[in-house]
Amino acid sequence: MLAMTLRQRAPLVTLIAGLAGLVFAFALWRTASRWTKFFVALIMLVVAFSAVMARLNYFEWMFHPIDGPQFLAQSESKLDAKEMIMGVRLGSDARAYPISQMAYHHVLNDVVAGTPIAVTY
Numbered sequence: 001m002l003a004m005t006l007r008q009r010a011p012l013v014t015l016i017a018g019l020a021g022l023v024f025a026f027a028l029w030r031t032a033s034r035w036t037k038f039f040v041a042l043i044m045l046v047v048a049f050s051a052v053m054a055r056l057n058y059f060e061w062m063f064h065p066i067d068g069p070q071f072l073a074q075s076e077s078k079l080d081a082k083e084m085i086m087g088v089r090l091g092s093d094a095r096a097y098p099i100s101q102m103a104y105h106h107v108l109n110d111v112v113a114g115t116p117i118a119v120t121y
Contacts, residue, residue, distance in 0.1 A: 014054040021047040062106075069110050071095065086121065088112055097121075 025040050032040060074096075079085070084099040090113035097108060102121035110117050 010054040014051040018047050018051045069097075069108055086119065088117065088119065090115055090117075 021044060025044050028040050029037060079098060085096040086099065086102060088095045088097075088110075093113035095110060095112055097119055099121065102108065102119070106121055108119040110119060
C-alpha cells in the first residue's frame with residue numbers, strides 16, 4: 001500500500017521539491033562563489049532528472065508485454081519435451097506459455113474463454 005501511495009504521489013512531490021530547489025538555487029546563485037555555483041547546477045540537474053523520472057513508466061523499459069500472442073496446436077509446436085511452460089485453463093479453453101519466452105517479456109495479455117487475463121512471470 002505504501003509503495004502504491006508513494007508512486008501515485010511522486011509526480012506532485014517531485015514538482016514541489018523541484019520548485020523549492022529552483023527557488024533555493026536562485027537565492028544562492030547571486031551570492032555564490034564559482035565552485036558553489038557548479039555544485040548548485042549539479043544538484044539542480046539531479047532534481048530535474050528525478051522530476052522527469054517520476055513521470056515516466058520506466059517498468060515498460062524493462063518488461064515488454066506481448067499484446068497479441070499467437071498460438072499453435074500442441075501437434076504443431078516445436079517446443080522441446082523438457083521445455084517448461086505455464087498453463088492456464090478456464091472452462092474448456094487452455095493455453096500454455098513457454099517459460100523461455102515469458103522470462104524475457106514477463107507480461108502477456110491474453111483472452112482465455114472470453115476472459116481477459118494478464119500472465120506474468
